[in-house]
Every structure is written in C-alpha cells, then in structure tokens.
Amino acid sequence: MRFLANENIPFSVVRFLQANGKDVVWVGDVSRGATDDSVLDRAKTEERVILTFDRDYGELVFARAQGRKVPGVIYFRFFPENPEYFGRFVLHLLGLSDIHFERMFTVVEPRGIRQRPL
16 A cells, blocks of 8 residues: 655654655655545545545545545644654554555544544
C-alpha cells in the first residue's frame, strides 16, 4: 500500500514511516502549499491513500463526489502528544491485519476507528 501524507503530517513522521519500509510521499516535498483538490488528484494519479489531519477531505470525497477514484483517506481526528508517538502509532495502525484502508474513508479517533466505503 502506498501513502500520500498531507503537509499537516509532521515531516519527521513521514521519515520514520519511510525508514520502517512504508512507501510514503509527503506533500511538502512534492508540491508545498497544494490545495486539497490537488492532493486528491495526486492521490488518484499515484494510487496513494491520503494521511491527513484535515477534516475537509470528508466533504471533498462525499459531498462533492470526488471520492469515486480516491484510493483511500485516513483522517486522524486528534492531535498526538508528540511526533515520535504519532509515528509509532501510525506504523502500528498500518500493520493491523483486520483493517483495510483501500477504498475506505477511515476516521481514527482516540476512542476508536470508523470506516466508510468510498
């Protein structure tokens, strides 16, 4: 699975995930300041699941019907205590065998995980 980390994902977390074998591209490296629509287009073109803290993606993929071809979105609905903790948390989350992120809008909250098909 390939990922596109929105600019709001800490750069250190992206590097941590890459060092642990995850294929992650950071928006800050490839198109700093990109609009949400541009990030969605890149995710579609490169077939990458979006990692983000930005709640606007729910509206983009459902209300505006742009989710038809988005490989997936993982929306983190909390702010981690520090980037190191968050990096380990995301690595653990992506390693769970009973949760699939492709073609899903996944909301990760402190109390659990919710998913909705795209």
